[in-house]
Amino acid sequence: CKLVEIPEPPKQYFGLIGHMPDIDPGFPIRSFWNLMDMYGPIFKLDLGGSRIILGNQELISQLFDEDKWKKVPGKPQQEMRAASRDGLFTAFLEEPNWWKAHRLLLPAFGPLGLLKMFDNMLEVGSQLVLMWDRFGPDHEIDCAEDLTRLTFDTIGLCGFNFRFNEFYSDEPHPFAKQLGEVLTESGRRGNRPPFVNRLLYFRAEQRRQENILKMWALCDKIVRDRRENPKPDANDLLNVMLNGVDRETGEKLSDENIRFQIGTFLGAGYETTSASLSFIYYHLCHNTDALRKAQQEVDEIVGDKVVTASMLPRLTYLDACIKESMRINPPVNLVNRTATKDTVLGGKYFVKKGTPVSGILRHLHRDRKIWGEDADEFRPERMLNGGFQALPPGSWKPFGDGLRACIGKGFAEQEMLINLALVLQRFQIAKADPNYTLKMKSTLTTKPDNFKMKVCRRQGRT
Ligand code: HEM
Numbered sequence: 001c002k003l004v005e006i007p008e009p010p011k012q013y014f015g016l017i018g019h020m021p022d023i024d025p026g027f028p029i030r031s032f033w034n035l036m037d038m039y040g041p042i043f044k045l046d047l048g049g050s051r052i053i054l055g056n057q058e059l060i061s062q063l064f065d066e067d068k069w070k071k072v073p074g075k076p077q078q079e080m081r082a083a084s085r086d087g088l089f090t091a092f093l094e095e096p097n098w099w100k101a102h103r104l105l106l107p108a109f110g111p112l113g114l115l116k117m118f119d120n121m122l123e124v125g126s127q128l129v130l131m132w133d134r135f136g137p138d139h140e141i142d143c144a145e146d147l148t149r150l151t152f153d154t155i156g157l158c159g160f161n162f163r164f165n166e167f168y169s170d171e172p173h174p175f176a177k178q179l180g181e182v183l184t185e186s187g188r189r190g191n192r193p194p195f196v197n198r199l200l201y202f203r204a205e206q207r208r209q210e211n212i213l214k215m216w217a218l219c220d221k222i223v224r225d226r227r228e229n230p231k232p233d234a235n236d237l238l239n240v241m242l243n244g245v246d247r248e249t250g251e252k253l254s255d256e257n258i259r260f261q262i263g264t265f266l267g268a269g270y271e272t273t274s275a276s277l278s279f280i281y282y283h284l285c286h287n288t289d290a291l292r293k294a295q296q297e298v299d300e301i302v303g304d305k306v307v308t309a310s311m312l313p314r315l316t317y318l319d320a321c322i323k324e325s326m327r328i329n330p331p332v333n334l335v336n337r338t339a340t341k342d343t344v345l346g347g348k349y350f351v352k353k354g355t356p357v358s359g360i361l362r363h364l365h366r367d368r369k370i371w372g373e374d375a376d377e378f379r380p381e382r383m384l385n386g387g388f389q390a391l392p393p394g395s396w397k398p399f400g401d402g403l404r405a406c407i408g409k410g411f412a413e414q415e416m417l418i419n420l421a422l423v424l425q426r427f428q429i430a431k432a433d434p435n436y437t438l439k440m441k442s443t444l445t446t447k448p449d450n451f452k453m454k455v456c457r458r459q460g461r462t
Contacts, residue, residue: 018046061394076190
């Protein structure tokens with residue numbers, strides 16, 4: 001086949017700092033989206049090392065071939081290793097603890113494990129509904145803020161039987177603040193040249209290290225408390241991590257590694273899920289027809305009964321709303337892989353072994369060849385009745401794919417479904433400002449900016 005050169009935008013300042021000036025540090029992924037509109041579905045950038053960026057289904061789906069590609073933590077993730085070392089998210093595939101923890105924890109996130117977490121998820125979800133109810137119909141709910149309380153408390157309770165009690169305090173728990181600061185600064189460090197980090201961000205680094213020590217202290221306390229007061233009946237991840245024995249090595253996880261996994265689950269599980277839920281509420285409020293259908297489904301299946309685990313698989317329209325919202329607005333922006341051998345992408349673009357490549361999920365999920373001319377529209381119906389499974393492989397990947405796919409996918413889906421069922425059962429929801437249209441901000445994830453909602457108790461609901 002005839003090979004074609006991968007396009008590369010021109011560099012400014014004689015190329016001394018690569019394409020860094022092309023990237024908006026406040027919203028880096030938007031710069032990628034804009035460049036993709038200009039250069040098409042493949043281009044390369046020099047961001048302190050060459051990286052190829054992909055943006056359609058044909059190219060991105062090839063990254064999921066594990067014979068040719070593997071996840072190597074990118075620069076921001078390598079910076080996060082200061083806090084979570086060889087925890088599941090930031091580990092290199094070569095690290096034995098990744099395999100050990102992956103084998104031990106995978107069943108805990110499977111259907112049976114999730115069923116055991118149902119009651120705790122319902123409890124935290126009910127706290128949110130109670131809080132919104134007490135605020136009353138005139139209160140403007142800051143969606144991202146309240147949903148972050150929900151997701152943080154949920155992972156704390158389901159993961160480690162630890163109550164952050166985010167609904168009972170105006171300020172976030174200190175751990176949530178420390179974690180937020182560490183993740184943000186790690187992301188920024190990963191996007192700056194190392195010499196700039198060394199020379200100009202000395203104090204920020206000092207603060208990051210202090211935060212990390214405080215976070216570790218809480219993780220260690222959670223482990224110590226459980227060792228001193230075992231809770232054999234707690235259906236949480238901590239029991240699995242403390243007591244589980246890896247079938248291949250016959251070993252348990254060390255306390256140090258459990259510390260990193262606790263930080264990992266808290267970090268990977270809260271912003272992603274709250275950003276996702278915020279987008280879903282935005283889309284429902286903006287598309288009254290979809291909202292009406294979602295509410296009708298909740299009325300038919302849940303009615304005025306208590307939400308149960310057996311109801312969840314029947315909430316197919318809500319599930320379609322979740323999938324459709326995650327399609328057009330995936331909260332995680334990129335999947336990153338590195339070529340494990342020389343390879344050719346799309347039959348014509350040569351990629352050398354060791355080259356890092358990123359797939360932009362927003363462009364994957366809006367590829368018109370796959371999703372049609374209305375790819376930019378929120379239309380949950382396209383996800384119903386197996387329409388979703390009939391698509392070419394690798395078309396919908398908000399949770400990534402393969403060995404390093406999101407281990408918390410089922411956890412997040414169950415948590416979101418429960419929350420939607422509880423909220424729609426009790427409330428009529430609407431945008432606080434009827435003229436609001438979606439604006440986005442980029443923190444660790446992408447999420448709606450300043451989206452506020454009002455909720456009004458539905459007649460006859462207690
Ligand atoms: C990895 C998305 C919720 C834990 C990932 C990846 C994505 C992702 C895109 C990387 C996949 C890849 O490179 O192929 C999301 C989204 C979520 C979510 C969109 C919510 C809607 C959660 C939750 C947890 C979690 C609730 C934990 C309770 C993890 C972990 C990894 C991961 C540990 C690393 C897995 C590994 O490399 O072994 N997630 N995630 N995530 N996620 Fe999630």
